[in-house]
Amino acid sequence: MMKEDLLETIELEMAILGRRLTSVTPNKAQTNLDRATYLLLLKLFVQGSIGVKVLANELQLDMSTVSRQAATLEHKGYVNKIPDP
Structure with missing residues (x-):
């Protein structure tokens, strides 16, 4: 197998794992955060x-x-932005 084939296999397996983890996450609608x-x-x-x-x-x-992601977290109340002194 060539390196490209291995990389494609790893990418596919990671995508499948991500999908499976997302599907079993409880209260998915409540968190409403992307990965x-x-x-x-x-x-x-x-x-x-x-x-x-x-x-x-x-x-x-x-x-x-x-x-942009930090702004989403702030809007949803997960974090507070503070100015960098």
Whole structure:
């Protein structure tokens, strides 16, 4: 098997795992968070207060994406944004 085939297999298995995990999540309608936003929330829970730039670097995402996800979390009452001194 070539490396590309292995990568495709891993991607497929990860997608299937993600779908299965999503389907068994209790109270899915209550949380109403997509996977990416949930991962951001988890990172904040583990690390505590952290800036958007650091989050973007650690999650390997664009700052605008992290900022948008953080705004969603704030709107839903999961986090509070505080100015960076």
